[in-house]
Amino acid sequence: MALKEINTSADSKKSELIQNINKGLAAGIISLNTDQSKITYHCFRDYSTSFKNPEEKVRASYFSELVLTYQYPVKRINLEVTVPRRTPEDRADIIVYEDDECLSSYLVVECKKEGITDAEYKQAIEQTFGNANSMRAKYAAVVAGNTRTAFDAAGFKPSERERNVIADIPVKYGKAPKYKFIKGDKAKDLKTVSRDDLISALEKCHDTVWQGGKLAPTTAFDEVSKLLFCKMKDEKDGTKKGQPYRFQCGTHETASEVAERIDEIYQEAKKQDEEVFKEDIRLEPKVIYSVVEHLQGLALNKTDLDTKGVAFEKFMVDYFKGKMGQFFTPRPIIDFAVKLLQPMHDDLVIDPSCGSGGFLLSVLDTVRHDAEKDYDEQEAYDIWHNFAKKNLYGIEINDQIARICKMNMIIHDDGHTNVISTDSLTFLKDIKELHKGFTKDRFSLLLANPPFGAVVKSAEKEKKYLDQYKLGEGRQNQKTEILFIERCIDFLKPGEGRMGLVLPDGILTNSSLQYVREVLLERCVITAIISLPQFAFSHFGAGVKSSLVFARKKAKDEVVEDYPIFMAMAEKIGYDATGRDDANELPDILEQYRQFQAAPDFFV
Known part of the structure; x- marks a missing residue:
């Protein structure tokens, strides 16, 4: 049969x-x-x-x-x-x-x-x-x-x-079309794609641009992102209905003619949004032409956000893992932290070490799914789009990774306008000068996986750099993860601001760091501590034993008597030491935390 x-x-x-x-x-x-x-x-x-x-x-x-x-x-x-x-x-x-x-x-x-x-x-x-x-x-x-x-x-x-x-072979012995893809034409419009097709297209684009090592890997990634930016711009508002898409190769067009048209799209997009990409496209016309061939038939804007998000994340993680692993937090840990903190569409959210945007985008996905479940289509769309544009804030010290974060957010239908590239530990007034939205005591939700292990030396910084922190006052040097704790607390709204941080276990256990724990307990109510296995970040290039710490910032004169803290140890977190899929205890721990929230005294 x-x-x-x-x-x-x-x-x-x-x-x-x-x-x-x-x-x-x-x-x-x-x-x-x-x-x-x-x-x-x-x-x-x-x-x-x-x-x-x-x-x-x-x-x-x-x-x-x-x-x-x-x-x-x-x-x-x-x-x-x-x-x-x-x-x-x-x-x-x-x-x-x-x-x-x-x-x-x-x-x-x-x-x-x-x-x-x-x-x-x-x-x-x-x-x-x-x-x-x-x-x-x-x-x-x-x-x-x-x-x-x-x-x-x-x-x-x-x-x-x-x-x-x-542009395409003729239909039924007819004439070859000038262009294959026409916006709004039912038969000739772009098609939505599967996750596998999109991942494959992105990988082919990167291989084409990388040219077997002719460009530095990170430069190649930047150039692919620029062309993706052009592609999405053309789909969204670069081509009028009934017209051929500009991001495609036409009949009898040379590589130079196609590259020139793509550059026109890029220059238009740059004028509208100078913060995403500042440099021009730096690729030869033949390379641009090949990338256009890989991407021209894909409807990126119409492809559902979950498909795009997973595909772009896999593309990034597979590519940067080992090279820039410190900028990526594994997805199971991100999703667990976000679900535990239950973001709402009226939350003002910040990640002061946002990397490629994992925490921010998981929050956005949560708000989007909740809105689509609770409201009609147009209301839901307005709610999560407004949230993306006005309620998500990120700081990333590495300028290139900040651009990748912005591109990641554009792929997810926006939210990139409040991502800046600077040092989160610098003076707050300097951060505010770059973007007035980054102010003290403002945010209701903070998620971060701060950089571990680096040391800030007073002699290498401007005057009073360490003295702006209680945890740095009078010291010649201090670890970045310790200063980050205080800076994160500074950003939170008194009385209601809640946060989830990845912290090295030494901060929670070493007797020499008791003063750090005292500042944390003095300014916050600890709600939960989840111990992660040693390998949690090892396949991303970091092997420090860590925990997830969740807390709420106290109001100005708030006094809290002894209170229970939810504590759990996760041994299985969705992947093993090599990064392969594995069992995941985090959903069960989340369920136990919900029970703890409902009846904390029962767990004492």
Whole structure:
């Protein structure tokens, strides 16, 4: 019995490749055996082959498109055709013919698996041209997953590889379109993508920009972010309805022409938002052209926020882990801390060491999901968008990571305007000069994973730098994590401001640091302490034993008698020492904390 739909995971089913294969199966133009090990194409001749190769899935997907989308007769398509006059002998993956006898070649297609290198892609183009020229075909196409290039093979010299690029192959022997993607056109608008497709596209973009080490990895990431910025700008308000999107490659356009148009989008965006990117795009036109090919068909703005958020986070974490691991807090720890503190849409939220924005974005996601659950669609949209723009604040000392945080927030539909790059431990008046929103005693919610281990030396700082802190007064040097505790308390609103901090266990246990604990207890009510395992941050490049400390800032003259503190030890936190998925005790600990909140005396 042949399968009518390919068996795969829920998220993979959303990918365009899988959707196309399922359409082909439903139409009966391809079939699979029961264990999906073998595929049969029902075309000019029935052709059966193994379905285990990733390349075969790409061919099955594009074959289905040729018949169902581009309307080529299935009996005029043949596969694995021996190409004459090729040495060594070669076979064309797919050929579309102009006649029922399949003698006059119209389109030659080469299919490659998703994620091949740029060098491999160029090699595939040469292979396709060799086949197309030998078969005297009018058109040629290379398909590598979601990256595609089509060519007018007959109207140009055999050596041409730029001017003969077309936006897309013709529909049903028609004319090649000037542009493939038109805003607001139901048939030609951009499509939303699955998480897997988006991750793959981002990885391909980075590999293209990185150029095998030609650019520094962090520079390459910056450049990819600039082009993503252009892509989202074009989708949002850079192209009018009914017009071709500007972020795409048109028929017979050179790399320089495409790069020039992308730079126009970038310069417009820079004028509107100078704080995200200050430098121009620093890539060669051919590199920009390749990135546009990877991204042009994806509807980033329409793709749901959870998909975009997870994809962009995976892209960042996979890339920076080990290089800049200190700027990333693992997702299970972030989500636990945010859920415990229960952010509301009227909270004013700050992360004074925000890194790539993990805590801020988790808070935003929580507020968004709550709004979508409790209000109608437009009300919910207004609530969380206003929250993103007006209620989220972040400080990041590393300028490049601050830009990544802003980009991360733009991917999530905004909230980047209140992220600044400066030293959170500097004088509050200096921070306020950069952005008037960063004032003392203002915020109702604070989450942070402060930098550990660095030492602030009085001799290296301006006068009275340490003296602005009770925990630094009269000292020649002090650890950053200790000063951060006091600065975090300073930012909180008296009486109601609550916070969650990742702190090294030494602050909670070392007898020499008793004075630090006294300041914390003097100014705050400790609500919970959750001990994390030694490996909690090890695969991010930090191995200090840490705990999550939750507290509320006392009102000015508030006196609190002895009170119970919720304490727990988490041994399983969703991943192991190598970063692989593992059991997670944090949801159970959260449930126990809720019970403690409801009846604290019961736990004493």
